[in-house]
Amino acid sequence: MNLLDFIKSIIIVWLAGISPDMNNSSGCTNPDYFLAHRTACRQISPVVKTLEYEAAQNKALSISTMGSSVTGGMGASQKEKIWGNQLVAALKKQPGLSGLQFSNGGINGFSTQNMIDHQIPDRIIRQKPTIVLFETCLLNDYLQNIPIETTNKNIETIVNQLTQGLPESRIVLLSPNPRRHGEVKNKAGLTYEDYIQGTKAFIEQNGWEYIDIYKEMNETLAKNKINLDEVLSDATHPNDEGYDIWANIVIEYFLKGPKPDNE
Structure with missing residues (x-):
């Protein structure tokens, strides 16, 4: 300024x-x-401030998530363990947010291309949420051998649709979690981490709000000397412990904002 x-x-x-x-x-x-x-x-300003300020205007408050099966909660033992449900439960404890509503739009097997083909952004726009959390579906872009250039273009299309259709909503992008055998190249010649790093650079270049779940989860596992296999229910989906880690990352982001680069 x-x-x-x-x-x-x-x-x-x-x-x-x-x-x-x-x-x-x-x-x-x-x-x-x-x-x-x-x-x-x-x-x-942390995301919780958006909710608090909207609540001060007596506006209806809601969060909508969109993404793949790891947003839908596959691998969790019960819906309360899904990261989105844990986030909303924590936010409802904040002053003025007890009426916060939640819609989980995670869809099994969906890639960024599936999101566009099935007009998922339009579905989210009709919900008129205060906050949109868009998990970027990279687990399935990787499995479906989608070129990274196409993935980035799809993310841009989705974000543009959301920002145009929801000009007053706050849109936050998230990477998915780490997976087993992510170092193996797919038929497009790309590793899973290629998708993670390539989309992260593209998202940050465009100035979109972003939570790097992949990085944060890996750092948490390393800090606590936990093997990746311990927090996954299969090759790709978190178990309850994995979703707990994911939820804690998002909750901290919502309440405190992004961490400084040196942390």
């Missing part, structure tokens, strides 16, 4: 009768200001 923008933000907050937070000169700590400046404020 340049000096002129800083002065403007202070004047706006002052005119609203609010004491500006000098650690947040944009005024994003004020719900009215936040709602009027969503794009800028989201860069520095």
